[in-house]
Every structure is written in C-alpha cells, then in structure tokens.
Amino acid sequence: MLCGELGLEVKRSGDSRKAQFKELERYCTYSKVGHSIIIDKVYEQPLEKPKRKGNNTVYSELIQLLILDMLAQNKKGNMSISKGMLIKSVSLVNHNYRYCFENRKSLAKYANTDAEIVKDFYDSSNSTFKKAIEQALNKLVEKRLIMYDTITKVCEKGKFRPRRASPDEKKLVMLSEKQVLDELGYREISHVRVSRHWNEFKRRSQALINKCSNIKYYFIAYDITANDKYIENECEKLIGFLLKEMDRNEYKDKLNKTACSKLLVNAEGRHKTAFLGFKENNFRINDNYINDVKKLIDLLINNDAENIAGQIEQIKTQDDLSFDIELSLPSGL
Incomplete structure (x- = not known):
C-alpha cells in the first residue's frame, strides 16, 4: 500500500x-x-544520498589518479609498461618485491618463515594487484580517458629499447616455453611460476629463444593510449589540482598504506576460512600465519622498508656454495 x-x-x-x-x-x-x-x-527536502566510499573505491580512485598522472607526465599520448613496473610506479609494492620474488627460498630464510607462506603471499598479492590495476584501467576506459591493449614486447641483443613483438617472435616464444613446460612436467605457466623450477624454466626457455633468434628478453605490457585533451581535467576533478612532486608522493604513500592494510585483511580472511577444512592450505591455520604475512608486508610492500637485496644475495650465495660442496663430497660421506 x-x-x-x-x-x-x-x-x-x-x-x-x-x-x-x-x-x-x-x-x-x-x-x-x-x-x-x-x-x-x-522532510521538506530529501536528504542527500550517502556516497559509498569503501576501501575498494578509494583503492581504485588512487590507482586511476596515479596512472593518469603518469600519462600526463609522459606527454607522448602513449605508454607501454609491464605489470611489474606499473605496480611499482604507483607504489603498490616497494623495491624488494620483484627481486625477492626471483629468490623466494632465500627470502623465506631471511624472514624466518615457511616457503609455503612466501609462495602463498606472492600468489595472493599478485592476483590482488593484477585485479586492482586492470579494474582501474577498465574504469578509465569507461570514462573514455584511455584505451589499452595487452601486448608482448621484446628487446634484442645489443639494443636498449624494447619493441613490439612480431607474430613470428610470439610463436617462437610460445614454442620454446611450451617445450620446457612439457620437459619439466607442468601444464600451465602459472604453476611453474610459483614452483622451485621457475628459475630453471626461465633459463632453459631463454636458451631456446636465444638459439633461434636475437631476442635478449621479452615481457607482457599494457599498451595505453591517453585521451590527452581530458586527462588534466579528470585529475582536477579527482583531487582539485594537478599533482606536484610533493602531492604525488603523498598520494603514492596513501595508496601504499591502503595496499598494506588490504593485504593484511585478505590474509586474515584466508586464515579464518582455512579452518573450514581445505587440507591443501592447512599452513594457513598456523598461529604464526598472520604474523608471517605482516613480516612479508613490511619487507615487500611497505614504502619505508630498507633494501634487502644484499642480504638476500648473501643467503642465496651461501645456499649455492653449500649445494656445490655437498655435490663434490664422496657419496659415502
């Protein structure tokens, strides 16, 4: 009625x-x-409709703003950037994140945590950041401020600037990596990426690529075309003024703190759901799980973290030396 x-x-x-x-x-x-x-x-006048300003909204708007700021600084109307470089450029992660991903075993020793927890942290954070970046990019597409494609780029030996890969070069990369995947017994690249065979996979794949081409390395990039005419206006709408260096650092710091908070909340959620009986993730039930994730956030995400590349390299070198000594001993010892 x-x-x-x-x-x-x-x-x-x-x-x-x-x-x-x-x-x-x-x-x-x-x-x-x-x-x-x-x-x-x-009421004589209806109350204003409350705006939903949850953590996800703030997260997305900060990423959008910093991407627009990068495009405004670029002044070329186009930017090709890898996912790893983009999440670092907007301060979702710090200087340790990528290097420690390549040396996860040594990181686990340095952080005094299980290798499973390090793997779990990178699995979840990579997924979170990829989703966040692509949501922000898609939102900018909806606003008709950008268009973007996901492309393959290659860098040739003796050259500094990467370029877009040709269809033949992409086929060569696929053939080489598929061959190594089969040899190592994996069906998907995401499975080997988080395994102990990742470095071996990269080394053997690159050797095959080098044997058949002049490609030094390749990577997947977001190729972003900017709507230059409207980008500055959108920045002004979001924050009221164009970013200067001090403001830029302030917004990066805000996004970094939000990322730290979001990853911890996600970990707490995983810890709670682990008690539902998923046996493959039973390490999440451990009392030290949340504390270990906090340690990894402080080392790999927090902008204030010290650079630990030297310590990680030292652990890696010691492990390699121990392995060589073990192999050189007679089997009876």
Missing part, C-alpha cells in the same frame, strides 16, 4: 526490500508497528 501511494515498484526479495526502506529514510522518519508503517515526519 505504501509503495502504491508513493508510486514505487514493490520489492519482495530481502536485500531489495531493505534497500527500499533505506531509500525511504531520505524522505521521512518512520516506525513499524506490527504490519503497519507509521510515518512520523516528512
């Missing part, structure tokens, strides 16, 4: 009905008595 008086569609499902009552609160105060709804007071 109330919906009929107000000319509203009747919502019968739980969430839709709750949302309709929430909307009604913008126009009046009311109380429920049995099946009756008593209207106590009607």
Whole structure:
C-alpha cells in the first residue's frame, strides 16, 4: 500500500526490500508497528544520498589518479609498461618485491618463515594487484580517458629499447616455453611460476629463444593510449589540482598504506576460512600465519622498508656454495 501511494515498484526479495526502506529514510522518519508503517515526519527536502566510499573505491580512485598522472607526465599520448613496473610506479609494492620474488627460498630464510607462506603471499598479492590495476584501467576506459591493449614486447641483443613483438617472435616464444613446460612436467605457466623450477624454466626457455633468434628478453605490457585533451581535467576533478612532486608522493604513500592494510585483511580472511577444512592450505591455520604475512608486508610492500637485496644475495650465495660442496663430497660421506 505504501509503495502504491508513493508510486514505487514493490520489492519482495530481502536485500531489495531493505534497500527500499533505506531509500525511504531520505524522505521521512518512520516506525513499524506490527504490519503497519507509521510515518512520523516528512522532510521538506530529501536528504542527500550517502556516497559509498569503501576501501575498494578509494583503492581504485588512487590507482586511476596515479596512472593518469603518469600519462600526463609522459606527454607522448602513449605508454607501454609491464605489470611489474606499473605496480611499482604507483607504489603498490616497494623495491624488494620483484627481486625477492626471483629468490623466494632465500627470502623465506631471511624472514624466518615457511616457503609455503612466501609462495602463498606472492600468489595472493599478485592476483590482488593484477585485479586492482586492470579494474582501474577498465574504469578509465569507461570514462573514455584511455584505451589499452595487452601486448608482448621484446628487446634484442645489443639494443636498449624494447619493441613490439612480431607474430613470428610470439610463436617462437610460445614454442620454446611450451617445450620446457612439457620437459619439466607442468601444464600451465602459472604453476611453474610459483614452483622451485621457475628459475630453471626461465633459463632453459631463454636458451631456446636465444638459439633461434636475437631476442635478449621479452615481457607482457599494457599498451595505453591517453585521451590527452581530458586527462588534466579528470585529475582536477579527482583531487582539485594537478599533482606536484610533493602531492604525488603523498598520494603514492596513501595508496601504499591502503595496499598494506588490504593485504593484511585478505590474509586474515584466508586464515579464518582455512579452518573450514581445505587440507591443501592447512599452513594457513598456523598461529604464526598472520604474523608471517605482516613480516612479508613490511619487507615487500611497505614504502619505508630498507633494501634487502644484499642480504638476500648473501643467503642465496651461501645456499649455492653449500649445494656445490655437498655435490663434490664422496657419496659415502
């Protein structure tokens, strides 16, 4: 009857009905008595609709802003950048993140944590950051501020600047990597990326590519075309002014703190759901799981972290030396 008086569609499902009552609160105060709804007071002007400004919204807007700022600084109308470089450039991660990914075993020793937890941390953070970056890019596409494609780029031996890979070069990369995947017994590259064979996979794949081409290395990049005419206006809408160096660092620091908080909340969620009985992730049940994730956030994400490349390299060198000594000993010792 109330919906009929107000000319509203009747919502019968739980969430839709709750949302309709929430909307009604913008126009009046009311109380429920049995099946009756008593209207106590009607506002002369409807209250402003509350804006949803959750953590995800703030997260996305900061990434959008910093991507637009990079494009505005670039002044070329186009930018090709790898995912790893992009998440570092907007300060989602710090200087240790990529180097320690290549040396996860040594990182686990340095952080005094299990290798499984290090693997779990990188799996979840890589997934979170990829999703966040692509959501921000897609939002900018919706606003018609950018268009982007995912492309393969190669750098030739003796040359500094990478270029877009040709179809033949992409086929060569696929053939080489598929051959090594099969030899190592993996079906998907995501599986070997988080395994102990990752460095071997890269070395053997690159050797095959080098044997058949002049390619020094290749990588996947976002190729972004900017709508230059409107980018500065959008920056002004988001923050009221164009970014100067001090402001830029402030927003990067804000995004970095949000990333640290988000990764910890995600880890706490994984810790709780681990008790539901998923045996393959039983290490998440351990009491030290959250503390270990905090340590990894401080080392790999937090902008204030010291550079630990030297310490990680020292552990790696010691491990390699121990391995060589072990192999050189007679089998009876």
